[in-house]
Amino acid sequence: MTTPHIQAKPGQFSESCLLPGDPLRAKFIAERYLDTPTLINETRNMLGYTGFYQGTRVSVMGTGMGLPSCMLYAEELLREFNVKRLIRVGSCGSTDPHVALNDMVLAAGASTDSNANRQQFAGYDFSAIADYRLLNTAVEKAEREGVNVHVGKVFSTDSFYHPNRTLIKTLNRMHILAIEMEAAGLYSVASRYRAEALAILTVSDDLLTQQHLSSEQRERSFDHMITVALETAVCGY
Numbered sequence: 265m266t267t268p269h270i271q272a273k274p275g276q277f278s279e280s281c282l283l284p285g286d287p288l289r290a291k292f293i294a295e296r297y298l299d300t301p302t303l304i305n306e307t308r309n310m311l312g313y314t315g316f317y318q319g320t321r322v323s324v325m326g327t328g329m330g331l332p333s334c335m336l337y338a339e340e341l342l343r344e345f346n347v348k349r350l351i352r353v354g355s356c357g358s359t360d361p362h363v364a365l366n367d368m369v370l371a372a373g374a375s376t377d378s379n380a381n382r383q384q385f386a387g388y389d390f391s392a393i394a395d396y397r398l399l400n401t402a403v404e405k406a407e408r409e410g411v412n413v414h415v416g417k418v419f420s421t422d423s424f425y426h427p428n429r430t431l432i433k434t435l436n437r438m439h440i441l442a443i444e445m446e447a448a449g450l451y452s453v454a455s456r457y458r459a460e461a462l463a464i465l466t467v468s469d470d471l472l473t474q475q476h477l478s479s480e481q482r483e484r485s486f487d488h489m490i491t492v493a494l495e496t497a498v499c500g501y
């Protein structure tokens with residue numbers, strides 16, 4: 265069934281779907297990495313595609329930025345399109361001195377300043393964690409790619425331009441490696457549907473040293489993240 269935000273027909277999504285925040289990254293992934301990609305969603309320009317990676321069917325669709333947008337798409341994919349596995353591929357800002365530009369962060373868990381998970385969980389604090397099998401597979405694939413990979417906690421914020429000037433210090437004290445804007449919400453929706461979810465991130469901004477990747481550098485380092493995500497998505501299927 266189509267939904268208010270996804271025009272695809274039943275069966276057009278694969279059971280595994282990569283989720284970049286940026287719909288143009290979804291287009292890039294489909295055109296550059298998938299065989300015979302078909303455009304299956306363009307409602308609100310939130311581009312979605314299904315194609316094949318190493319002979320296995322895989323989908324990719326943008327989520328937009330922030331927990332509410334990501335959770336809305338995750339919910340519709342899991343509820344209406346029989347998707348079982350959601351792998352976010354996103355950029356992040358490092359908040360830990362050991363996590364450098366271009367490094368990969370696998371979000372084992374995600375804290376948040378958003379109220380979205382409490383809304384789903386009767387006001388309690390939800391433990392937003394990655395699916396263990398996906399995480400384990402991604403670690404193995406990332407090590408094989410030869411990238412600097414960190415497995416740990418991230419912070420999913422509602423505010424890219426955060427008003428709290430001491431936030432980074434607080435995150436660092438709690439050993440949180442990076443900031444992004446979706447993982448915590450993705451993990452809670454996936455948990456409700458007994459689905460698998462993982463956020464794979466690339467450090468595009470070092471928030472301690474204020475260094476940032478150029479767009480050309482982003483493309484090169486995102487290549488590792490996309491490869492790891494696709495190999496994880498098709499592993500065992």
Ligand SMILES: O=P(O)(O)O[C@H]1O[C@H](CO)[C@@H](O)[C@H]1O
Binds near residue numbers: 285329353444445
């Ligand atoms: O690169 P994406 O996937 O968009 O992820 C990060 O970039 C956006 C902010 O610029 C937020 O969505 C954040 O989570």
Ligand SMILES: O=c1cc[nH]c(=O)[nH]1
Binds near residue numbers: 356357443444445
């Ligand atoms: O959410 C994000 C994404 C990339 N870089 C940041 O600093 N924050």
